[in-house]
Structures are given as structure tokens and as C-alpha cells.
Amino acid sequence: MNQSYYLPHTKLQSLLDAIIERGYRCVGPQTRGGTITYDDFSQVKELPWGYEDEQLPGQYTLKKTQKTGYFNWVNGPQAIKPELFKPKESLWNVTRDEEGKLSFQPAQLTPAPLCLFGVRPCDIAAMQIQDKVFITGTYRDERYAQRRENTLIIAANCITSSNNCFCVGAGGFPKAERGYDIALTEIEDGFTLEFGSEQGSDIIASLKLSEADGSQINYAKQRIQEAADKQTKTLPGTNLRDALMNNLDHPRWDAVAERCLSCGNCTQVCPTCFCHSEEDEPNVKGNHSEHVREWDSCFTQGHSYIHGKVIRSQTRQRYRQWLTHKLGTWHDQFGESGCVGCGRCVSWCPVGIDITEEATAICSDFINLENKENSHG
């Protein structure tokens, strides 16, 4: 592990200033509409000082407390995904001249250096999963890739977990291990800081901070461990591919479909869901059209439409598609699970469907049987 530094709360603005001076647009957590949302900011007073969130299946409450600290909350419905994989953006546009000739132009891309500030470890893990979708495969999404290359990540390790958090069960931990430039852990009157890149190291060096002492380092470590220990939810395994794919007719799919509204909230708040649709938006004169893409969801009717037929007309089939992909066949595609255990799909489900409960109900018998066979074999 590299060197830890100590940054008092009173000097947090100087960290932010150092980042802004280097030309970054800063996006960080703020309170908006009773939740935590990531948005542009330049002053630390805009951060959610003293706020705590309470999350239960289908419930989210954000409240101001007397407690000190910027990062006593866990997460909100969205964090950094909308900054990198835009909810809606133009891919290209086309102009048709009077002779009918078409001229295609890629949408203008001017990636400004972007600092994502106060990013939770689960959201960094999710970003790295999306990198595999849009950058490292056979085909590269140039827009996503350029934004990623121009992004500075300031992680905020978790010092508490919500009732819906299960990053540990999903194979993660409430501490960012990689994928950040600087990682902060909040302690009583400030932060311990570590750098994860040369750029992060330069920024820390410019602040002329003292090294964190042993008790500060231990306290930071203890708070992260407490966050991990606080988690009560878990998944029945980190690779549920075979357990799910061997249970496609489990009665639980029908039971969950009785509750599921097929609203797609889970997919919209999920930090790894990448489905999107493409559409044309022509002008009134009909000589110009924008080809845009927009987030889509496997819970919609149109998602599985193919000439006159909807492959997944039933809610049961849609929930099954979502869960078997997220926790199962994602392994086939990207060599890991598509779930980071952020718990958003549990909190923001209007009827409080809990992915950990569903996965456990569907997979347990299979996993128990497998374990039994292994111990006998």
C-alpha cells in the first residue's frame, strides 16, 4: 500500500481548487430532491455535509443530522454512470441535399477533463465493468472511451453501509482497490488520502500535506471494516451462472412476476446496465436527421421486439432475462458478474423486490446440491 496523507476538513477546498486549477470540471455528490445526486460543483459547501440516508427495500430517506462529515450517506439513485454513458446523446447526424445525396457526420465530441469527486467503490467497480462493454471489446465506443481517458477519479471509501448494501457478497469491498487517482477515507475531522495514479500523486504533492499518523490510518481502516461488517444482505455466490441457467423454470420466477411492475427502475438505477436504443430525430424540413441513442431497459415491450413479435411479452420473462444476465450470463460475456452490490435496484424498486432474496430463493437448492456432490466426490 502506498503512503497515506492527512487532509483536515478545513483543507478540502484546497484539494478541490488544485483539481479545478488543472482544468477539470468537477462533478460530485449533492442533495437534490431528497436524494444524493452527482452534479457540477466548485465549492465544498455544496457537498452533503451531515447528511445520512436510510435505505430499505422500496424505500429511501435522506436526512440532515448534527453529525460531522461529508460522506455519512451511502449512495443515491445515480452516481457517475450518466457522466460517462450518457442517458441520451447524438451519435451522428446526416444531411440530405437537393439531389438526395447523404452526408454523414459524427456528432461533435469535445471531451473536457472531468473530475468525478467522491465516488463510491461500488461505482468505480461498475465503471470498470462498463469499460469492458464499451472500450475493451471488439468494437470501441469512441465517445465513452474519450470521456474515460479524460476522467480523474476521486474515490470516497465507505464508512457506513445501508440496509440494502451487499458489495461484500457481490465480491467487492467498501474500499476502492483500483481505478482511482486519489482515494479519500473520512475520519473524525478530515480524511486520509492515498493516490492511485501519478496524477493523483502530483495533486497530493501540491497540497503539501503531512503524512497520516498510525491512529488515523487505523481509524480509517476500522471505519471501512465496520461498513463491511454492517452489511446483512448477500448473494448465494459470486458466480451464479449455472445455478440460474439450470433453474429457468423455477416457481420463484412466477412469484416475483406477481410483484414486479416491469417498470424498469432497477435497470435505470443500475450502474452497470448498458442497454440502449438508437433512434432518428429528423428535422421538420426533412433534410437533416440526428441519430441518437438513449438508455433502454430489458423490461420494456420494445426491447425484445422482432418483426411483429415480442420475445419477452411476460413480466416473468423480463425479470428472468434481467437477473440471469446480471448475475449469470454476464460471466460468459465479460468474465465476471454484472452486479457490484450497490443495492440501488432494491431501494428504488417501487414494490421493494430484493435481488439478493430472489437470487437466493432461485439458486439455493442448486448450490446446496452442488456442495453436497463436491463434498462426496
Place this chain on the structure above:
Amino acid sequence: MDDTYLPNEAKIIERIHEGPGIFTLRLQFTDPKINEAYTFAPGQFNMLYLHGVGEIAISIVSDPHSDEYYNHTIRVVGRVTRGFEQLECGDCIGIRGPYGRGWPLEKAKGKDVVVITGGLGCAPVVSVFNYIINRRSEFGTISLMQGVKHSSDLIFRERFQRLKDIPNIKIYVGADKSDMHWPWYKGRVLDLVPKMELNPDNTIAFMCGPEMMMKAAVEALAEHNIDETDLYLNMERNMHCAVGHCGHCQYGGQFICKDGPVFSYPEIKELFAKEGF
């Protein structure tokens, strides 16, 4: 910027009427450099863009080495294809591609080839069938099996008639319902599979069409003891991006657009013919 999603302009050189609501467009990229560099394999597809309307995935039906044009046969099924139907010679569209993995033609060389198609979804096998008959000596016996619901659904009807002159070819055409002058089998064409003479050690099968039909074909060919690794199926799902990004065409762990659309049977067996996937 090298942009994955950006189409290139192409011109309609010829428009051929194939049947009610079915037509073939012969196309050429406007930029000669792009047109010259463009290559594809049978079974691959392009994304065709209609100005102001949108893109659709369409299989390429022409021979990869035939001439400087390439053909797409389109059936009117929705908003975009209905728009394409209105186009005429000289009109411009957008094209990007080719995408996907086509038919395993190297593997098929020297083997007897069974081509089974159903309904109207035969465009992906038209390309492979033409490829084989244009290189007739490289392959063994060719069996072409085409099933349609109604005899009037058969497109390329006169082409089927002409095929009889090709050496060492067996044609099986069947219609569940047929009109008076139907020269072929009346009934489910797959009923004829048990009567076929197939060498299980040297046969490869290419299939395309409704999944339930392909399922029945897989079962019938299994009766001939043809290894399931020699059965190839063309799969279709909703597609927006064609590059594995948009998520619509996922079939379990496979992206039909980039891992397919042609799969060997063991690759898709886990979910094949399962409702909802």
C-alpha cells in the same frame, strides 16, 4: 474520428421485385475507395440506414466475389422496411458493416451440404447456397430444403425450377397449404428428412428460419446421426447497434450481432427454443 457507428453513403443501382412486399436492392458505396475495400462473407449482415427513419440489420445475399455490387433482399415487416420499399434506382441510403460471423464455409468444403430454410427468412441461406453452387466442385451432394406455410409464400420460385440442372443436387420444397399447380411436396417439408440419404460422417447442415422449424430440423437430423457440431443455425433478434453494445440481441451469454448470427448448435443449445430468450 474512426467511428464504429457511422454509416457510409451507398447508392441503389438496381431494384428487383421478388414478390409481394419483397424486393432486392443492388447497392454500391458512393466512395469508390470504400466500395473497393469492402468485403464480406456469406451469412454476414449490414446495417441499412434510411434517411430520417432509422437502421435495420439485413443479411447480404450476393456472392462475395461476384461484382462491384452487393445485394440485400428485404421483406416489408415494419416501419423501416416499409420506407425502404418506396426507394428507387439512384436513391441513396447509409450502410455500415459487414457485421457478425457467417457460415463455416471452409469447414464445409468437400462435405455434403444440407441447407434447410423455412418461411420467408431465407435470405441468410440464399447467400451461402449461391456461394456453394458457384463453386460446385468444392462441395459434395447439395440438398436444399425449403418449407413455406403457403405455396404463394415461395419467393425465388423460378430460381428453384432452374436449380434442377445443377449436378448432384436434391431439391425439397414443401408447402403446408398449396394452390392447384404446386409442383412440389404438399405438407411439412421436414417430413421428408427421414427419407433423405445422408452420410453422417460427411454432412454439414445450414439452417435458417423460424426457431420451431429449426428445432424440428435439428431433431430430424439427429435421427440421421449427424453430429450436433455439424449443425449450423442462423439466429435473429432485435438489433440496434450490431457491435455488441446496445444489448438487444443478447441470447444468454451470446450477442447474436457479433458472436453470431450463425451459431453451431452446441453454442446455443442451452437456450434454444426456450420461451423468453
